Amino acid sequence: MNLRQLEYFLAVAEEESFTRAADRVGISQSGVSAQIRQLERELGADLFERSARRVILSVAGRAAMGRARAVLAAAEGVGQAVDEVTGLIRGRLVVGMVVGCTVTPLFDALAAFHNEHPGVEISLLEDRSDRLFDAVRAGSVDLALAGTTGPAAQDLQTLTVVSERLIVAVPPGHPLAASPRPTMRDVVGYPVVCMPPGTGVRAAFDDACAAQGLTPTITLQASAANAVADLAVRGLAVAVLTESMAAPQHERLLSRTIDDATDPALLVLAWKDTGNPAVHALLRHAGPAVTGRAARPPGEAGGGGPARCAPW
The missing domain is CATH 3.40.190.10 (Periplasmic binding protein-like II)
Structure with a gap:
């Protein structure tokens, strides 16, 4: 038994395919199959249940998975320890x-x-x-x-990297444009265009609505900030973005910070x-x-930096 065989075993187990496992480890399918067969002979048990459509772990294979991961992790740890000493x-x-x-x-x-x-x-x-x-x-x-x-x-x-409050962006003449400090309840009184679920800005908006028991009418979604803003410019809905996202459209939209949406949308390295x-x-x-500054301790918030991107 060697580390390479364990690596191939884990690849087949995770991919549930000898073909995909071979692509992952960079050798031929026959080479992976031969190494797995040799490992099974040494262990005295079949590690996989093979069929024409898929390959799944046997009872013995499931028992071996945890130990195989631990062995490979320990081997990697040895290399890292040496690298740290040698600076590599x-x-x-x-x-x-x-x-x-x-x-x-x-x-x-x-x-x-x-x-x-x-x-x-x-x-x-x-x-x-x-x-x-x-x-x-x-x-x-x-x-x-x-x-x-x-x-x-x-x-x-x-x-x-970036910490920004939510804003609502509307064209001049919209009723919200006359309010210097609109609230979440004010905003959800109109159809909303915003980022799709899975983005940080949408998460911040959804959290703010949930905190107040509000159910917004999200009629439009777009994955690009300029598309969200363009839809708002045309009066189809009010746009929920952050200040930097609305900035490129500032000549056609008026931005107002949402007064009671106090938790910012964040862009982070994680x-x-x-x-x-x-x-x-x-x-x-x-x-x-x-x-634009030295790294802070984990979890410590900081001000905005030079990075600007959307959607996030």
């Missing part, structure tokens, strides 16, 4: 970013990190904010730039503190780059 960082780092969010300082940080640690393979993926947080919790994403509200990411380590030295090394670059 290797492995793979998966960075998540909310869809449509172009933060040039983050890209600069990734480039600086790559130059400093060329042994680390970097993968970048885009998704909705809520899915990114779930991926960080599951361990499939190491570090994510995503939108949230304060309570939504309390179980993760976070660094605040990670799970697993002791991965690559994550902490990247944070040393990414924290100051995206916030």
